Amino acid sequence: MKHNYKIAVIEGDGIGREVVPEGLRVLEAASRSYGLNFSWQHFDWSCQRFLKTGRMMPDDGLDRLRAFDAIYLGAVGYPGVPDHVSLWGLLIPIRRTFQQYVNLRPVRLLPGIDSPLKNFPPGSINLSIVRENNEGEYSEIGGRLYRGTDAELAMQEAVFTRRGCDRVMRYAFELAGTRKRHLTSATKSNGIIHTMPFWDERFSAIAQDFPDVRTDQYHIDILAAHFVRHPDWFDVVVASNLLGDILSDLGAAVAGSIGLAPAANLNPERQYPSMFEPVHGSAPDIAGKGIANPIAQIGSGAMMLEHLGELEAARAVERALETVLESSELHTPDLGGKATTHDVGEAVAHELSLVAKPE
Numbered sequence: 260m261k262h263n264y265k266i267a268v269i270e271g272d273g274i275g276r277e278v279v280p281e282g283l284r285v286l287e288a289a290s291r292s293y294g295l296n297f298s299w300q301h302f303d304w305s306c307q308r309f310l311k312t313g314r315m316m317p318d319d320g321l322d323r324l325r326a327f328d329a330i331y332l333g334a335v336g337y338p339g340v341p342d343h344v345s346l347w348g349l350l351i352p353i354r355r356t357f358q359q360y361v362n363l364r365p366v367r368l369l370p371g372i373d374s375p376l377k378n379f380p381p382g383s384i385n386l387s388i389v390r391e392n393n394e395g396e397y398s399e400i401g402g403r404l405y406r407g408t409d410a411e412l413a414m415q416e417a418v419f420t421r422r423g424c425d426r427v428m429r430y431a432f433e434l435a436g437t438r439k440r441h442l443t444s445a446t447k448s449n450g451i452i453h454t455m456p457f458w459d460e461r462f463s464a465i466a467q468d469f470p471d472v473r474t475d476q477y478h479i480d481i482l483a484a485h486f487v488r489h490p491d492w493f494d495v496v497v498a499s500n501l502l503g504d505i506l507s508d509l510g511a512a513v514a515g516s517i518g519l520a521p522a523a524n525l526n527p528e529r530q531y532p533s534m535f536e537p538v539h540g541s542a543p544d545i546a547g548k549g550i551a552n553p554i555a556q557i558g559s560g561a562m563m564l565e566h567l568g569e570l571e572a573a574r575a576v577e578r579a580l581e582t583v584l585e586s587s588e589l590h591t592p593d594l595g596g597k598a599t600t601h602d603v604g605e606a607v608a609h610e611l612s613l614v615a616k617p618e
């Protein structure tokens with residue numbers, strides 16, 4: 260019996276509405292070649308919805324998502340709605356309610372892609388960022404006082420718990436154990452006096468349980484410089500919510516374009532659905548032009564297939580997108596080409612259709 264995967268689809272805003280259809284086209288092609296069954300349920304939750312109803316999603320939105328096998332999301336955020344409203348009205352509640360405490364963001368320099376860095380050929384950059392996704396610097400604790408006066412102030416508290424640090428670090432150690440057995444911790448314990456020394460302490464404590472994994476740690480400032488000078492030094496990098504967010508855009512840029520960078524928001528215990536979405540946002544500057552690179556969205560689909568246990572199909576999607584990227588005619592403008600979003604989605608789906616169908 261073929262398993263029927265129930266997937267919630269949220270295109271969101273801006274280029275999310277352009278790249279998600281291409282991601283679905285590719286997943287449909289994979290389903291035909293590998294005998295999978297998907298039922299997609301679309302939700303129009305977005306800034307447009309916010310402008311009409313005052314809410315990014317309905318009151319029972321999270322309950323409606325709970326029963327799905329996974330969530331496939333484009334991006335949220337659009338001019339006209341403050342970014343903290345769109346993020347805290349949709350993305351962050353999903354990540355937190357469903358305990359998606361691992362934000363896994365692979366950084367790979369693929370064949371056919373030029374890094375902006377000199378002397379880094381395809382294959383020479385291959386690392387994975389494990390970003391803590393539920394707490395840290397992204398917290399609601401804080402407030403503002405004396406608005407509009409000279410005494411105006413804003414305060415924001417970061418939250419680092421032992422449970423939160425330990426579980427994401429354990430995940431990162433286990434992942435490193437399946438790769439080159441090297442884990443780097445991003446810190447800033449020289450300047451941030453309470454939370455970051457605690458992060459370092461927990462990293463040393465968890466490392467005791469993984470003697471086969473080599474560890475190091477860098478303050479985020481020099482780590483950012485090393486990402487540019489020596490991205491080949493790294494295997495797995497574990498970072499707090501904010502530091503991991505910044506590092507992953509930097510990693511994506513070093514690997515050619517943010518339009519190539521996939522991501523997964525994982526609930527490793529599988530008590531709740533995990534969510535798959537690219538690293539990039541809704542790119543209002545290019546939205547509506549049909550030129551957004553869909554590869555990050557397609558790669559996030561491959562991560563979803565892997566999470567669902569469909570390893571063969573996941574590898575096939577990765578191979579198909581790598582084959583397509585080798586041809587510069589199929590590069591979108593962010594890679595210096597002229598191809599459209601649709602051209603690339605079609606080409607990847609076509610590659611998958613060449614795979615022998617199951618009997």
Ligand SMILES: NC(=O)c1ccc[n+]([C@@H]2O[C@H](COP(=O)([O-])OP(=O)(O)OC[C@H]3O[C@@H](n4cnc5c(N)ncnc54)[C@H](O)[C@@H]3O)[C@@H](O)[C@H]2O)c1
Pocket residue numbers: 274278333334335336337338342346350517518519536537538539540541542543544545550551552553555593
């Ligand atoms: N996970 C998310 O939903 C998410 C993540 C980041 C930003 N955002 C939101 O997106 C909006 C825009 O944010 P931003 O401009 O800081 O980041 P962004 O990632 O949307 O865009 C940054 C730059 O990268 C380019 N870019 C991004 N994705 C691309 C793609 N697939 N192909 C080609 N070029 C691409 C854009 O054109 C832009 O110049 C904001 O509302 C922000 O809050 C959402």
